[in-house]
Amino acid sequence: MIASYNPYEAEVADIQAIDKQEAVMLRRSGRARRRREMLAGYLFTGPMLVGVLIFTLVPMLLSFGLSLTDWSFVTGIETIRFDGFGNFARLFATDAFANSLVHNLVLLLSVPVGMTLALALAVVITTRVYTPGLFKVIFFMPHISSIVAVAVVWQVLFHPSYGPVNSMLMALGIAEPPKWLADPSYALTSVLMLMVWIDMGVALIIYIAGLKNIPADLYEAAEIDGATSWKKFKHITFPLLTPTTFFLLITGLIGNFKSFALIKVLTDGGPVKSTTVIAYDMYTEGFVNLRTGYASSMAVVLFAVILLITLIQWIGQRKWVNY
Amino acid sequence: MKRASVTMVVLIAMLASLLSACGSSNNGNADNGGNGGNGQNTGGESASGDNAATGGEETVIRMASWSLADTIEPILEAYEAEHPGVTVEYIELVDNEDSVAGMQKLDLLIASGEDIDAIMLPGVTDYSKRAGLNLLAPLNELIEGEGLDYGAEYVTDTSIDGTYYALPATLENYFVLLNKDKLDAAGLEVPTEWTWTEFLEYAKALTAGEGPSKTYGTFFHTWPMYWFLGLMNQPEKNGLVNDGVLNVDSPQIRTSLELRHQAEHVDKSAVPYADTISQKLAYRPVYFTGQAAMIITGSWMISAAGGTEEFPASFTTAFAPLPSNAPGDPSGYSLANGNFVGILDKSENKQETYDFLRWYTTEGMQVKQEYSAWKQQDTDQYISAVKAQVPNPEFIDEASLTYFMKNSKSAALNIPPTYQGDLETAYTSEAEKYILGQQDLETTVANAAAELQKIVDANE
Known part of the structure; x- marks a missing residue:
């Protein structure tokens, strides 16, 4: 070299x-x-x-x-008294709180139900409907309307004797239709239906956005292989939408747990406390009965429950969410 | 570049100092109001110092209530004219006279340390709750200092275990409003003494029509008191809990529940409770549109009978005392309630405020033409004053109103326990189950007694 x-x-x-x-x-x-x-x-x-x-x-x-004190916020800071876990002991000793928690858990059903409907509607609206924009607006309308206005409209629709809903049921031959919001056994179901109706629009819009992000070539390839619509949905649409579903599920469940306004204007927790939820109890204890410490302990329990549910979802997502 | 970022930092620093300046000036205000433990003394002194500096010997009394400023201020001016050196400032809590929202606003103001001397409380439950929280100053020394014979001066006795925390302003007692046009059409007399059985017969006779335009005999509002009507007409022991003893498993409660059941389910003469709660019906529209011919209500509705802007009267209204539970029972009694005025315990001007409140609850009430708890009130003058104010005085039946006012007897004021709210919620929810057909009378009474006993035990 x-x-x-x-x-x-x-x-x-x-x-x-x-x-x-x-x-x-x-x-x-x-x-x-x-x-x-x-x-x-x-x-x-x-x-x-x-x-x-x-x-x-x-x-x-x-x-x-x-939450660890016995205190009312109107009396000034000098009357605050440390009470250890007394509030929590009292909380779990009363049926009222357990009832509200159960109602909260029942109302959570509105999230998966609403999401299922929203997904079905999103697929139909994006693929098979003229003027999809119009339908988006129609389904989004309840969400942007004032809760008070929505509640008043449904009060009239659900009128136990002369409302359109019950008139229709009676015309169909049901002699004793449920009294809906005035019936302790149906009030919670009525609230649940309303929640589905109000919150579906958000899920729908986000699902439509998610659908637009799925590459069309996947569907073309599947069509060449002779896949049916159902198979395309099951193997392409649904798996590719799982991140969206996950997002909607987490935010939906958290939002649902905190629902207060609808209950306050629609039923005030009644009849016979059949629609109380934790957020509503918190309001009555804190601002009507002026027990700040007790209401705070409810807030802490609510926080713990939401945290737990969210954690479970984060751990569970590995099994079913495809990124 | 460097210079730009320096400028930016300076700008941010200026902004931050501006923000903190706002914050500190807010703190200053709060301290003036005497907020919190350590700020209270210094704050109070500086506040009174300010007053002395601005007005010489001038005393400023600050009074808060949910009433409209327009209705209160003329009275305050009358007081100021009679008492030079005293200024009464009025704090209007809400602009729609909603006492519930007003009390919430008041609680927030007190919590944030606002400088308030006198407050008005809309009823005995609110009074007992706030006296129990030690927000109100005891008035015994001031009353003794004046040499006042309380019992000779006021109808309602506000003492809790011997301590007075407030003076009664308006008097609230209960009676039945009757649509006299409908009574005449049905050939019924205005009752002067009656029982619940007769009340139900009246209701049945006044019920007419079917469907959405049906006229009902009566309407029960959603307030807890409509679930213990048989207690409200008792001269004494008229609470759900009296001196820590439960009064639920009693003939009075059974009467109260049975009469609701009879009217709604057997006679169909009362607006169904399901309609009332699901449509959030309120008693004024129901009565003034003629949907119900009789309502049980209180003294605030006397002037409303002559029509208001929102609910104009279109028929004559007559007045009858509360029915009694059985023939021969003492009649004409009604639970007493009303607005109360008290002095906040942290007020710096207790004596001046007391003097003002004494005037307000006596002559002030006369000036305001209120139905008051002052024993020297002139009934005839009150009625003619009411008639002069309303748009349709001809619709107030003067004969029955005069009879009612001259013959009504106020039951001993029952100061409810501080946990009255809990008791009423628990009792109402059992009573609702009964009226909505979820349980029978005996179960209702037994469950309610058990639930209320739990609350009493928890608050011992």
Whole structure:
């Protein structure tokens, strides 16, 4: 082998040196830039972070603290009395709280039911309907209407003696139709149906967006293989929508657990406490009966239950969500 | 670049200091109101210092209630005119006279340390709840200091275990409003003394028609009191719990529940409870549109009988006392309630506030032309004042109203326990099961007694 002589050795060394220098400078400036970017990022998110801290995290921690006390917020901080787990003991000793928790769990059914309907409608609207936009608006309408207005309309529809719903049932030959909102055994079902109707629009819109993201070539390939519509849905649409389903399920269940306004305006927890939920109990104890400590302990239990359900879902998602 | 980011940091710092300045000035306000343990003393002193600086010897009394400022302020002006050196500021809690929302707003104001001396309470349950929380100042010393004979001055006795925490302003007692046009058409007299059996007969006779336009004999509103009507007409021991003793398994409660059942399910003379709750029916529209011919209601409806802007009267209204449980029972009695005025315990001007409230509950009520708990109130003058105010005075039946007012007897004021709200909720929910056909009378009484006993035991 001939030992090669490189006439440009010096230049190369120079260039390498310059490269190294530049790289250092670049790295240095990169670090500086990153720091600047981080600063800008914090500045932009700052107001939000401060807001979350002051209006969400701090009150949350305070309510954890308050749940261990016997206190009414109207009496001033000096009357606060530490009570250990007395509130929780009382909470689990009363049937009322257990009932509300059961009602909450029953109402959770509205989420899967609503999502199933929304998915079916989303598929139909995207593939088989003219003016899909119109239908999107129609199904989204209940969600953007005022809950109070919605409640009043359904009160009239559900009128036990002369309402359209019961008139129709009676015309169909049912002599004693349920009294819906005034009937302790049907009131919760009525609320559940309304929840499905109100929340379906959101799930529908998100499902439609999810459907648009599924590549069309998958369907074309399946068609060439002779797949039926049902097989296409089962093996392409549904699996590819699982992240959407997961998102809707988590947010839906959390939102459902916190439902308060609908109960307040529609039934006030009645009749015979058949539609009380934890959020409603919290309101009555905290702001009507003025027992801040007791109401806070309910908030803590609600928090724990939601956290638990969400954790179970996060762990469970590995089994069925395809990313 | 560097300069730009420096400017930005400075800007942010300025913004932050601005925000914190707002925050601290808010804190300052709160401290003035005497919020919290450590801030209270210094705050109170600085507040009174401010007053002294601005108005010399001027005392400022701050009063809060759910009533509209327009209706209260003329009375306050009358007081200020008579008592130079005193200014009464009025805090209007809500703009729709909703006392429930007003009380919630008041609780928040008190919690945030707002400077308030006098508060008005819409009823005995609210009074007992807040007295139980030690929000209200005891008035015994002030009453003794004035040398006042309380029993000779006021109809309603507000003492809780011997301590007065408030003075009664308006008087609320209960009676039956009757649509006199419908009574005449059915050939019925305005009753002056009657029993629940007769009440039910009236209701049945006044019921007419079918379907959505049916006229019912009577309407029971959703308030808890409509589930213990047989207790409301008792001269004493008229609470669900009296001195810690349950009063549920009693003939009065059985009468109350049976009469509701009889009217709704047997005679079909009362608006069905299912309609009432599912449609959230309210007593004013039901009565003034003629959907029900009689309602059991309280003294605030006397002037409403002459029509209001929202519910104009179109027929003559007569007045009858509450029916008694059985023939021969004392008649004309009614549970007493009303608005009460008290002094907040943290008020700095207790004596001045007390003087004002004494005037407000006596002469002030006369000026305001209220149906008051003051024993020296002039009934005839009150009636003519009411008639002068309403749009349709001819629809108030003066003969029966005068008879009722002159012959009505107020039962001893029953100060409910602080947990009255819980008792009423528990009792109402059992009574609802009965009227909605979920359980029979005996089960209802037994369950209600058991539930209420649990609440009493828990609050011992």
